[in-house]
Amino acid sequence: MSVDNRQQKAERIRHLLDTEGDNVHENTQVFNDGRYESTAHLDDYDRLKDEARAIKEDAIERLPELLDQVTEAVETNGGTVYLADDTADANRYITEVAGGRNVVKSKSMTSEEIEVNESLEASGADVWETDLAEFVLQVADEAPSHIVAPAIHKSRKEIADLFNVYFDPEEPLETAEELTQFAREYLGEKIRDAEVGMTGANFITADTGTLALVTSEGNARKSVQATDTHIAVAGVEKLVPTIEDLQPFVELIGRSGTGQDITSYISLFTPPSDSPTFGEEGELGPGDDRDFHLVLIDNGRMEMREDDQLRETLYCIRCSACANSCANFQHVGGHAFGGETYSGGIATGWEAGVHGQESAAEFNDLCTGCSRCVNACPVKIDIPWINTVVRDRINHEDATEFDFLVEGLTPDEEPGGMDLQKRLFGNYATLAKLGSATAPISNWLAGTKPVRMLMEQFMGIDRRRDLPKFRHETLRKWFKTRGGSRVSPADAKREAVLYPDTYTDYVQVERGKAAVRALEALGVSVQIPEVASSGRAPLSQGMIETAERHAHEVYADLAGHIDAGQDIVVIEPSDLAMFTSEYEKFLADESAERLDNNSYEIMEYVYGLLENGASGRELRGGDGEEVAYHSHCQQRTLGLEAHTVAVLSELGYDVLTSETECCGMAGSFGYKREYYELSMDVGSELEAQFQAEDARNRTVVASGTSCLEQLESLLERSSQHPVQLVDPAK
Amino acid sequence: MSAGPLATFESSLDELGVDLAQTTSDQFESTLVPLLNAPAVGAQLPFENVSLPDTVETDPTVQELEKAETGVTAAGYGIADYGSVVIQGGPEGKEPVSLYADKHVAVIAASDVLPDMDTTFDRLAEDIRNDTGQAIIATGPSATADMGALVKGAHGPMDVTVVLLGDR
Numbered sequence: 001m002s003v004d005n006r007q008q009k010a011e012r013i014r015h016l017l018d019t020e021g022d023n024v025h026e027n028t029q030v031f032n033d034g035r036y037e038s039t040a041h042l043d044d045y046d047r048l049k050d051e052a053r054a055i056k057e058d059a060i061e062r063l064p065e066l067l068d069q070v071t072e073a074v075e076t077n078g079g080t081v082y083l084a085d086d087t088a089d090a091n092r093y094i095t096e097v098a099g100g101r102n103v104v105k106s107k108s109m110t111s112e113e114i115e116v117n118e119s120l121e122a123s124g125a126d127v128w129e130t131d132l133a134e135f136v137l138q139v140a141d142e143a144p145s146h147i148v149a150p151a152i153h154k155s156r157k158e159i160a161d162l163f164n165v166y167f168d169p170e171e172p173l174e175t176a177e178e179l180t181q182f183a184r185e186y187l188g189e190k191i192r193d194a195e196v197g198m199t200g201a202n203f204i205t206a207d208t209g210t211l212a213l214v215t216s217e218g219n220a221r222k223s224v225q226a227t228d229t230h231i232a233v234a235g236v237e238k239l240v241p242t243i244e245d246l247q248p249f250v251e252l253i254g255r256s257g258t259g260q261d262i263t264s265y266i267s268l269f270t271p272p273s274d275s276p277t278f279g280e281e282g283e284l285g286p287g288d289d290r291d292f293h294l295v296l297i298d299n300g301r302m303e304m305r306e307d308d309q310l311r312e313t314l315y316c317i318r319c320s321a322c323a324n325s326c327a328n329f330q331h332v333g334g335h336a337f338g339g340e341t342y343s344g345g346i347a348t349g350w351e352a353g354v355h356g357q358e359s360a361a362e363f364n365d366l367c368t369g370c371s372r373c374v375n376a377c378p379v380k381i382d383i384p385w386i387n388t389v390v391r392d393r394i395n396h397e398d399a400t401e402f403d404f405l406v407e408g409l410t411p412d413e414e415p416g417g418m419d420l421q422k423r424l425f426g427n428y429a430t431l432a433k434l435g436s437a438t439a440p441i442s443n444w445l446a447g448t449k450p451v452r453m454l455m456e457q458f459m460g461i462d463r464r465r466d467l468p469k470f471r472h473e474t475l476r477k478w479f480k481t482r483g484g485s486r487v488s489p490a491d492a493k494r495e496a497v498l499y500p501d502t503y504t505d506y507v508q509v510e511r512g513k514a515a516v517r518a519l520e521a522l523g524v525s526v527q528i529p530e531v532a533s534s535g536r537a538p539l540s541q542g543m544i545e546t547a548e549r550h551a552h553e554v555y556a557d558l559a560g561h562i563d564a565g566q567d568i569v570v571i572e573p574s575d576l577a578m579f580t581s582e583y584e585k586f587l588a589d590e591s592a593e594r595l596d597n598n599s600y601e602i603m604e605y606v607y608g609l610l611e612n613g614a615s616g617r618e619l620r621g622g623d624g625e626e627v628a629y630h631s632h633c634q635q636r637t638l639g640l641e642a643h644t645v646a647v648l649s650e651l652g653y654d655v656l657t658s659e660t661e662c663c664g665m666a667g668s669f670g671y672k673r674e675y676y677e678l679s680m681d682v683g684s685e686l687e688a689q690f691q692a693e694d695a696r697n698r699t700v701v702a703s704g705t706s707c708l709e710q711l712e713s714l715l716e717r718s719s720q721h722p723v724q725l726v727d728p729a730k
Numbered sequence: 731m732s733a734g735p736l737a738t739f740e741s742s743l744d745e746l747g748v749d750l751a752q753t754t755s756d757q758f759e760s761t762l763v764p765l766l767n768a769p770a771v772g773a774q775l776p777f778e779n780v781s782l783p784d785t786v787e788t789d790p791t792v793q794e795l796e797k798a799e800t801g802v803t804a805a806g807y808g809i810a811d812y813g814s815v816v817i818q819g820g821p822e823g824k825e826p827v828s829l830y831a832d833k834h835v836a837v838i839a840a841s842d843v844l845p846d847m848d849t850t851f852d853r854l855a856e857d858i859r860n861d862t863g864q865a866i867i868a869t870g871p872s873a874t875a876d877m878g879a880l881v882k883g884a885h886g887p888m889d890v891t892v893v894l895l896g897d898r
Contacts, residue, residue: 208858217886218840243855264869264871274864276823
C-alpha cells in the first residue's frame with residue numbers, strides 16, 4: 001500500500017469513527033449482549049449449532065440435486081423458478097416479469113447484491129423499500145452498513161432531520177413512534193398501489209418450495225399479500241432439504257443476530273399464496289391466481305462451492321453475529337468494514353465470491369483474526385481462516401514483474417509484490433532475532449525520530465506507537481546461563497517444555513522467567529529447547545505458505561518431547577490458539593491432535609497442577625491484592641479465561657475482570673498507520689473500565705503480548721502477565 | 731420436571747407482554763367482546779360451536795381492513811417455549827386480518843399448544859405437505875428498532891391478545 005493510500009484509508013476511518021462510529025457501536029453492542037443472554041437460555045446451544053452446520057454442509061454438497069427438487073416443487077405449486085447466472089441475467093428476468101409495474105420490496109441483501117432497484121426503475125417502475133431501515137436508506141440514497149440492520153449507523157435525530165427535509169410534513173417528526181407511524185402510512189399507500197411484491201428468502205425448502213422469511217415488521221407479509229405478483233430473489237445457497245430442517249435455524253438466527261429469542265414473524269410462504277389480495281375498487285379479492293417467480297441467483301456461488309476455502313461462506317445464514325461481535329466493526333461499521341454489498345466478518349468471503357477479490361481487499365485487513373466471531377457463528381464457520389485465505393490470495397495477486405528486486409528482502413517464499421508492511425510484520429521472528437542480537441543499539445536506533453519517520457513512510461508503522469524493546473539476553477540464554485531447570489526430571493512431578501514464543505524469548509523475557517520459576521515452585525522440571533516460531537505473525541499477514549512451514553517445524557521440534565511424556569506449556573495465547581486451531585489445516589490430523597492434546601496455556605497448566613494436589617505455597621500469594629485482569633481474545637475463544645481468574649483467586653488475589661472483550665491491538669494491527677486510531681478507539685473502552693473508580697488503583701495484568709502493549713499505551717501504570725504476579729522470586 | 735406446555739405458554743406470553751384470556755366455547759363470546767376495540771374485522775373461526783359476534787366484519791373491504799382497530803383470527807398452534815402463535819393463512823383471510831389492525835386477537839385451542847419448536851416443525855411439515863401453503867410464526871407484536879428506538883407496531887399490530895379455548 002502506498003503512503004497516499006495509507007493516508008487516505010486512515011482519513012476515511014477517522015471520518016467514519018467521528019460520524020457513524022457511536023451509533024454503530026451502541027447498536028451492535030446491544031445486539032451482541034443480547035446474543036450472549038439469549039443463547040444462554042438455550043438448553044443445547046452447541047447441539048443446535050452442530051445440527052445447523054450439518055444441514056448446511058449437506059445442502060451445499062447436494063446443491064445441484066436440491067435445485068432440481070425445488071424447481072419441481074415450485075412448478076407443481078404453480079410458480080416458476082429461474083436460475084440466474086449473474087447480476088445482469090437476474091435483473092433482465094426480474095425487470096421482464098415486473099413489466100414496468102410498481103414494486104414494493106421487503107429487505108433482501110441478495111437484491112442489494114444485484115442492485116435490482118436501479119434496473120427496475122430504469123424500466124419505468126416505481127420501487128419502494130418497505131423495511132423501515134431500507135426505506136431510510138432509500139430516502140437518504142445511502143448503502144446499507146449492516147446486513148441485518150442496514151441503517152444502524154443513523155441516529156433517530158438524523159432520521160428525523162432527513163424525513164423532515166425530504167417529506168416536509170405539516171408537523172415536524174421527532175420521536176421514533178412518529179417516524180414509524182409516518183413511514184407506515186406512507187408505505188401503506190405504496191403497498192396498496194403496487195402490483196408486484198418482492199422479497200428475499202432466508203431459507204428455501206427444496207422438498208416443498210417453502211420460503212422462510214425472518215422478519216419483525218410485517219412488511220414482507222404485506223408486500224406479498226397486497227400484490228398480484230410475488231418475486232422472491234435468493235442466492236442458490238439458501239436451499240435446505242426439508243421443512244424440518246428449518247427448526248434449528250429458526251431457533252438460532254434471531255438469537256445470533258439481534259439477540260432476540262425469535263423475531264416477531266417467521267413467515268413460511270409456499271407460494272403462490274392464496275390469501276386474499278387487494279382487488280379492484282377496494283375489495284379484498286381472491287388471491288388464488290397470484291403469479292410467483294423464484295429467482296435463484298448463482299453470481300459466483302457455484303464456483304465458491306468448488307473452492308475448498310470459500311465453500312464455508314455458503315453456510316452463512318446472514319445473521320450478522322460476526323459483525324456484532326467484532327470490536328473493529330463495532331467502532332467503524334459496515335461502511336468501512338464491508339465491500340460492495342456485504343459487511344462484517346464473513347463479508348470477505350461473500351465479496352471475494354460474488355464481486356471478486358478486489359472488493360474484498362478494500363476491508364479484509366480489518367479482520368485481526370481475534371476469533372471472537374468463531375464462537376458467535378451459529379453454523380461454526382471459521383471466519384478468520386476465510387479472511388486469511390483471501391488475504392493470502394490478495395498478496396499473491398499483487399505480485400508484479402519486479403518481484404525479484406525485493407525477493408531477497410525477506411527469507412520466506414511469499415511473493416515480493418506483497419506489501420512491505422505485511423512482509424515486515426510477517427517476518428517478525430527474523431526481525432526479533434536480529435534486533436536482539438544488536439540490542440541495545442537496535443532499540444536506540446528504532447526509537448530515533450528519523451528512523452520512526454522512515455518506518456512510517458515506507459512501512460506504515462505509526463510513529464505514535466511505542467516499539468517493543470528487544471532484550472540482549474534472551475529467555476533461552478538466561479535459562480542456559482542459570483544451568484537449566486532447578487528441578488531435576490528425577491524429582492519432578494511432571495516435565496514441561498516451556499514454548500519460547502518470539503515475544504517472550506526476545507522482548508517480554510520477564511514473563512518467561514516468572515513462568516519458569518512458577519512451574520518449578522509447583523514441582524515441574526522445565527526445559528526451553530529451541531523451537532521454531534509458531535507462524536502466527538506470517539499467518540496474520542496472510543502468508544499461509546510461510547505459516548504452514550512454521551507449523552511443520554514446530555511440530556518436528558516438539559514431537560520428541562511429547563513422545564517423552566513432556567507437556568507443552570505456552571505463554572502467548574495467540575500461539576496456543578495456532579496449535580489448537582490453525583495447525584489442523586497444516587499438519588496431519590494425528591499430529592495436530594497430539595500437539596493440541598498436550599499443549600496448555602501457562603495459567604491453565606498451573607490451575608491443573610493445583611487441582612491435582614500441587615501445593616501453591618511457594619507461589620507469591622495475593623493477600624487481598626486488588627488486580628484488574630484483561631484476558632485475550634483467542635484465549636477467551638478457547639475458554640481459558642476462567643483458569644487464570646481461578647488461580648489468582650485461589651492464591652488470594654481480588655480479581656476484577658475486564659468486560660470489554662478486546663483491547664483493540666491484535667498483533668500488528670495497532671502498529672499500522674492506517675489502523676492506529678481505530679486501534680486506540682477500540683482500546684478506549686478497556687481504558688475507561690480500568691480507569692474507573694473501582695479499578696483505578698488495581699494492579700493491571702493481561703495474558704496477551706499485544707494486550708499488554710496496548711494497556712501500556714492506554715494507562716499510566718504498567719501492566720504484566722498474570723504469571724509474573726505469582727512469581728515466587730517476586 | 732419442566733412445567734406443562736400450557737403453564738409454559740402462559741409464562742412465555744407474559745414475558746412478551748401478550749395478554750392471555752382463558753375461556754371455553756360456552757363462554758367464548760362473553761370473553762371476546764370486551765377485548766374488541768371497534769371497528770373490528772375477523773376471519774371465520776374453525777372451531778365447532780364457536781363463532782364471531784356480528785359486530786366483527788368478516789368480509790371487509792380494503793378500507794375497513796386498514797381502519798380496523800381489532801382483527802380476530804384463529805391460530806393453528808401455539809408454541810409454549812416461545813409464546814408464539816402460528817397463523818395459517820389461506821383464502822378465508824387470516825393473513826390480512828391478523829396484520830392490518832392495531833390489535834390482533836388470536837384464538838387457539840388449548841390442545842394445539844405444542845411444547846417446542848421441534849414438535850411444531852414436525853406438525854408444520856405435515857400441514858405444508860398437505861397443502862397448507864402459509865404459516866406465520868408470530869411472536870408478540872410487530873416491532874422495529876430502525877427508527878432509533880424500539881417501537882411496537884411497525885407495519886403490523888402493536889398489540890396481541892391470545893384467547894385460549896380450554897375445552898378444545
